[in-house]
């Protein structure tokens with residue numbers, strides 16, 4: 612399969628990429644890192660990336676940002692970071708990507724445990740994740756040409772524990788193998804409209 616992985620060089624993305632590239636042709640993308648560049652917060656950037664790629668069998672996004680800050684300090688602009696990057700970045704990837712995905716191909720988006728189990732300072736990040744879950748369920752009903760869409764929602768992953776431990780008191784870190792399996796299930800399974808929770 613030809614698989615595009617946006618964020619393929621990130622903490623989660625690099626583990627997913629190393630597993631998939633054993634058997635598939637992988638193209639990684641990021642703003643600075645990867646085989647090609649894209650900023651998902653800019654739909655023109657998504658469009659020009661897609662125009663320069665061959666027909667894809669799977670489009671995976673393991674990228675997107677949202678501002679973490681105390682609720683009392685989050686400004687309107689702070690919310691727009693998450694809305695433009697993680698939320699609309701992934702929505703636009705699907706909206707524009709349908710024309711560049713083969714029949715029967717799949718989209719796999721990324722959210723996270725905050726949608727169900729937020730911690731402090733995540734009013735924006737949790738909201739974005741929740742919105743994406745609804746988007747995936749609804750868009751799955753209307754994708755054409757047997758295309759599918761799912762989202763992987765992981766808990767704090769093992770490889771990010773050092774960075775985020777203090778924000779997730781009492782949470783169990785998710786082994787990377789289980790996280791990777793969430794992506795494999797979306798790409799190679801038959802599920803559509805699924806929120807694949809890996810907690």
Ligand SMILES: NC(=O)c1ccc[n+]([C@@H]2O[C@H](COP(=O)([O-])OP(=O)(O)OC[C@H]3O[C@@H](n4cnc5c(N)ncnc54)[C@H](OP(=O)(O)O)[C@@H]3O)[C@@H](O)[C@H]2O)c1
Pocket residue numbers: 617618619620621622623624640641642643644645649650651652673674675676696697700721722723724764765766767768769771775
């Ligand atoms: N870490 C966790 O425990 C965890 C758990 C559940 C969910 N998540 C979610 O999973 C996603 C990835 O997390 P991570 O920990 O792997 O993050 P990470 O290490 O920061 O990696 C993010 C990757 O995405 C790329 N990227 C970021 N913004 C982008 C943009 N606007 N356009 C294109 N590429 C972009 C980055 O590359 P460039 O810098 O080159 O752009 C990088 O390769 C995030 O949405 C995060 O919320 C993370």
